[in-house]
Amino acid sequence: MQTNEQQPIEADSYTVVKGERHRSPLQISFRRFFKNKLAVLGLIILLFVALVAIFAPFFAEHSPTKTDMLKIEQSPSKEHILGTDSSGRDNFSRLVYGSRISLTIGLAAMLFTVVIGVVLGSLSGFYGGIVDGIIMRATDIMLALPFIVLALTVMSIVENITISIFVTIIALTTWPTLTRIIRGSFLTLREQEFIQGARAVGASDFRIIRKHFLPNAVGPIIVNATLLMATMIIIESALSFIGMGIPQPTPTWGNMITEAQNIRILRSHPEAWIPPGLSILITVLAINFIGDGLRDAFDPKK
Amino acid sequence: MTSKEKEAVQIQHSPKTENEILVHAKNIKKYFPIKGGILKRTIGHLKAVDDISFQIYKGETLGIVGESGSGKSTLGRVLLRLLDPTDGKIVFNGIDISNMGNRGIRPHRKDMQIIFQDPFASLNSKMSVEELIEEPLLIQQNLPKEERKRKVTDMLEKVGLRASDRLKYPHEFSGGQRQRISIARALIMEPKFVICDEPVSALDVSIQSQVLNLMKDLQDDFDLTYLFIAHDLSVIKHISDRVAVMYLGRFAELASKETIYKKPLHPYTQALLSAIPIIDVDDTKKEREKIILKGDLPNPADPPSGCAFRTRCPHAHDRCAIDRPVLQEVEKDHFVACHLYT
Numbered sequence: 001m002q003t004n005e006q007q008p009i010e011a012d013s014y015t016v017v018k019g020e021r022h023r024s025p026l027q028i029s030f031r032r033f034f035k036n037k038l039a040v041l042g043l044i045i046l047l048f049v050a051l052v053a054i055f056a057p058f059f060a061e062h063s064p065t066k067t068d069m070l071k072i073e074q075s076p077s078k079e080h081i082l083g084t085d086s087s088g089r090d091n092f093s094r095l096v097y098g099s100r101i102s103l104t105i106g107l108a109a110m111l112f113t114v115v116i117g118v119v120l121g122s123l124s125g126f127y128g129g130i131v132d133g134i135i136m137r138a139t140d141i142m143l144a145l146p147f148i149v150l151a152l153t154v155m156s157i158v159e160n161i162t163i164s165i166f167v168t169i170i171a172l173t174t175w176p177t178l179t180r181i182i183r184g185s186f187l188t189l190r191e192q193e194f195i196q197g198a199r200a201v202g203a204s205d206f207r208i209i210r211k212h213f214l215p216n217a218v219g220p221i222i223v224n225a226t227l228l229m230a231t232m233i234i235i236e237s238a239l240s241f242i243g244m245g246i247p248q249p250t251p252t253w254g255n256m257i258t259e260a261q262n263i264r265i266l267r268s269h270p271e272a273w274i275p276p277g278l279s280i281l282i283t284v285l286a287i288n289f290i291g292d293g294l295r296d297a298f299d300p301k302k
Numbered sequence: 303m304t305s306k307e308k309e310a311v312q313i314q315h316s317p318k319t320e321n322e323i324l325v326h327a328k329n330i331k332k333y334f335p336i337k338g339g340i341l342k343r344t345i346g347h348l349k350a351v352d353d354i355s356f357q358i359y360k361g362e363t364l365g366i367v368g369e370s371g372s373g374k375s376t377l378g379r380v381l382l383r384l385l386d387p388t389d390g391k392i393v394f395n396g397i398d399i400s401n402m403g404n405r406g407i408r409p410h411r412k413d414m415q416i417i418f419q420d421p422f423a424s425l426n427s428k429m430s431v432e433e434l435i436e437e438p439l440l441i442q443q444n445l446p447k448e449e450r451k452r453k454v455t456d457m458l459e460k461v462g463l464r465a466s467d468r469l470k471y472p473h474e475f476s477g478g479q480r481q482r483i484s485i486a487r488a489l490i491m492e493p494k495f496v497i498c499d500e501p502v503s504a505l506d507v508s509i510q511s512q513v514l515n516l517m518k519d520l521q522d523d524f525d526l527t528y529l530f531i532a533h534d535l536s537v538i539k540h541i542s543d544r545v546a547v548m549y550l551g552r553f554a555e556l557a558s559k560e561t562i563y564k565k566p567l568h569p570y571t572q573a574l575l576s577a578i579p580i581i582d583v584d585d586t587k588k589e590r591e592k593i594i595l596k597g598d599l600p601n602p603a604d605p606p607s608g609c610a611f612r613t614r615c616p617h618a619h620d621r622c623a624i625d626r627p628v629l630q631e632v633e634k635d636h637f638v639a640c641h642l643y644t
Contacts, residue, residue, distance in 0.1 A: 022469045025428055193424040196384055197487070201438040202411035205404075211437075215428035 026218070032297040039293020045286035049279075053099040062090035064097040065249040075269070082271045085259055087249075094251035095275050101252040102283065105167055105236045110229040112171035117178030118221065122209050124179065125186025132183070139176035147173050151235075155244045166246060170235055174228065181224055185217040219298030226291040230284045237280050253280050323393075324495055324527045325358040325381060330390035332373075332380050336603055348603045350376040352551040353390075355629075358495070363521070363528040365542030365559070367535060367574070369599050373551040374531045375419075378497040381529065382414055383407055395494065412442040415488035419500040421480035425472040431458070431483055432468035438491050457486045460523070462516060478509035485517065489524060497529045502537060514541055535578055539563060547571045550602055550610040553629050557636040567638045569593075569615050609641065617642055 023031070033039055052059055067087040076083045082091035124135040154169050155161060189195060189212075198208045214221075239245035240254025248255060253276040260266045260273035331354075333347040350373040358364050368374045379385045381392055383399060392400040394414065399407055418424035425434055435454045439445055445453070455465040461482040472480055481501060488496055498517065502510040518541060521528060532538050538545055539559060546556040547570060555568040566572045573593040595614045600606055606613050612622040621641050629639040 022430070022471060022474065024430065024471055025473065193418040193420055194426045196379070197416070197418060197424055197484075198426075198437075199384055200382060200411065200416045201487075201491075202408040202441050203437070204408075204441075207441070211429075212426050216426070218428075 026215075029219070029297045033293050036293040036296060038289045039297075042286040042289030042293065045282060046290065049099050049283050049286070050103060052096055053103050056096045056100060060090070060093035060096040062093040064089060064093040064251040066090075067249070076271050082275060083269060085256070085272060086262065086265070089249070089251075091256070091272055091275070094256055095253070095279065097251045098253040098256060098276060099279065099283075101163065101246060101250065102233050102236060102280070104163060105170070105246075106229040106233040106287075108163075108167045109170040109174070109232040110225055112167060113175050113178055113228055113232075114221065114225050116171065116175040117182055118214070120175065121179040121182025122186065122213065125183040125190065126205065126209055126213065128190075135179065136183075139179055142173065142176045145173075151239065152244055155239070161245070161247060163246065166236070170232055174231070178221075178224055178228065181220055182217060185220050186213055189213055189216055219294075223291055223295045223298060226287060226294055230287040230291070233280065233284055233287070253277075322359050323357045324360045324395060325529070326391075326393040327357070327381060328355050328391040328393070330354045330377070330380055330392065331388045332376050332385060333388045346603060349551050349605065350602065351380060351387075354551075354553055355390075356546065356553065356556060358527060358529060360494075360527055361525065362543040363530050363541055365530045365532065365538040365545045366548055367532060367538050367545065368548030370533065371550075371599055371602055372548045373602075374533075374548050375499050377548070378416065378499050378529060378531055382416055382497060384416070409442070412438070412491040413493050414495045414497070415491070415493040416497045416499060417481070417484050417488050417501045420504050421477045421484060422472075422504075424484055425480055425487075427472050429471075430468070431463075431470050431472070434472075434483060435468075435486050435490055438487060442491055453490060454486075457490050460520070461486045461489075476509075477505050478513060481505060481513050482516065485513075485520065489520060489526075492524055493526070495527045495529070497531070499531045500533070501530075503532065503534060510537065511540075517541070535574060547574065550600065550605050552610065553637070553639060554611065555636075555638050555640075556629065561633075561636050567632065567636070567643060568611075568640050569617050569642070570595075570611050609639075 067089055071084050071088040072086055082095065085091055085094070120135050124132045150173055151169055158165055195208065195212055198212050203211070236245055236252065237254035237257070240252045241257050243255070243258060245254055246252045256276040257273050259269075265272055330351055331349070332351040333349050335344040336346040336348055337343065338345040352373075354377065356364075366374045366377065376385065380387045383392070383402070387400055390400065391398060394410065397410070399410055402410075429437070432451070432454055435457060436450050439450050439453065454468060458465055458467060463479065463482055463486070467475075472483065475483065484501075501517070502513050505513060514537065517528070520526065528541070530538065530541055542559050544556065544558050545562045547554045547562070547568065549570050555562065555566065555571045562571065563575065566575050573595050576591065576593045593616065597614055600610070600613055606623075608624050609615070609618070609622040609627050612618040615622065619641070625641065627639040627641050627644070629637045630644065632638050632643045
């Protein structure tokens with residue numbers, strides 16, 4: 001009789017008891033994040049801004065780029081609730097569409113920087129030696145260059161600045177900090193026994209980086225990426241404000257505030273520049289709350 | 303098996319032939335460069351392992367004892383090629399692995415594994431127990447998923463955990479249980495040789511014996527050969543067949559467990575053994591003479607000339623400062639590196 005031989009594992013020991021859930025360290029961190037009220041508030045605000053950006057045509061009825069020289073610098077009215085700018089474009093539409101630019105640039109530049117930072121930081125921290133030397137000297141050089149001067153030079157050489165060019169320029173100048181952070185967390189992990197253990201079972205370098213280093217460095221990466229996104233939005237606004245960012249007529253919060261360079265608008269049309277200024281402030285603040293929440297959630301000491 | 307029968311078996315096996323040797327280490331050296339100055343030039347070498355030769359026979363447990371800093375762990379890591387030897391040859395199962403590249407050695411890794419000391423640092427906390435134990439299989443063998451899962455659950459039960467534990471994460475376990483996970487991970491590929499790098503020294507004494515007994519049982523089940531590194535003499539006595547005593551990167555003495563514990567020859571071994579507390583309920587036996595060593599372990603970067611132990615040795619004489627004693631067979635299968643016996 002061999003009836004029972006094929007039965008591989010006893011059901012009672014194999015099946016997991018219902019209600020008994022095993023959370024991974026990542027899940028635990030995110031649960032901790034959602035208990036942080038300020039961080040959740042930040043997340044809600046950011047989601048709201050994202051919704052506005054995605055569904056911009058539903059919120060704004062006017063075109064954000066259509067000029068109307070007969071209707072310049074109008075005060076708020078039923079048709080233009082935030083008035084019009086010096087080219088007769090609807091301020092409210094520009095505010096709504098401006099969120100697209102800010103979020104796109106923030107997100108894209110952040111992702112781009114994270115990719116560069118993760119690749120270079122991993123190589124640097126994992127291999128050490130000459131590879132580390134070359135990458136670290138490159139970060140030193142990049143950090144020594146004043147960012148604004150570099151950005152302005154490139155912007156003035158390139159004739160037609162599009163969002164993708166803009167994102168590339170920001171990403172290529174901000175990668176050193178993240179690269180160093182990732183290298184640093186790799187260096188602390190490198191001496192740990194579980195990395196030796198992975199080598200002992202014959203794991204390839206790529207597998208060790210992907211499965212053992214990166215998951216253990218995910219905390220600092222996520223936290224810094226989030227805070228980086230806020231920085232990117234500020235950089236875009238600042239450069240657009242001085243006219244070196246995304247050129248007109250594309251609406252951005254930064255070039256909307258440019259209007260306030262005119263003393264007349266600054267004094268008599270606060271509705272033209274206060275809303276975009278507040279939008280930048282609130283969005284950046286919300287992202288920073290999220291970043292702080294993530295930092296606390298990933299802090300191993302808590 | 304009575305002790306006499308055991309002895310008979312040992313005598314039969316006594317002259318070890320080539321194919322009974324699993325690991326043959328020949329003149330292993332591992333020097334770490336000491337860098338200094340502004341230009342980070344190498345100004346000296348720390349001789350963590352300095353010219354050690356020995357053999358490990360199939361199925362035995364070779365215990366290695368020594369103070370911290372004596373190079374025991376470095377020796378273990380060099381044997382597994384987790385560190386590259388500065389010089390010397392490691393022959394594993396008849397194959398010279400000392401000069402193999404990373405890729406070349408990968409297929410051999412399934413036959414040699416390591417269990418680390420710290421159960422909290424040796425498991426990747428971001429991986430579930432199942433991922434941890436199946437990782438070696440994923441890398442080394444191409445098995446269908448069900449087969450892999452079955453092996454993992456089998457292994458979990460063999461090391462005394464429940465099959466349902468496979469979905470848990472390391473932080474849900476105690477130190478002893480984590481060490482069981484480490485053992486499962488090391489044994490899942492059914493290796494021939496396992497280096498145990500102080501596997502119980504981080505555990506509570508009550509858990510130590512459980513884990514040690516588990517390792518002994520698994521040795522029989524899987525036909526394993528152990529290199530057992532420890533600084534605890536009673537642990538070594540419990541698990542080893544032969545014992546090597548290490549001092550500053552070299553072997554001081556190497557013999558069978560019985561010989562070492564009954565008739566230690568090297569003054570360092572004698573001092574170590576005299577430090578083991580004895581429980582004497584009747585208080586009839588004479589107080590054993592305790593040999594207290596003077597001073598600390600010398601700086602391994604700047605070891606004493608001649609015999610490294612001479613600065614603390616009660617029997618040191620002039621020759622010890624000039625000549626470095628070589629490990630010699632003074633009795634059958636009893637090797638000592640000391641001028642007292644030459």
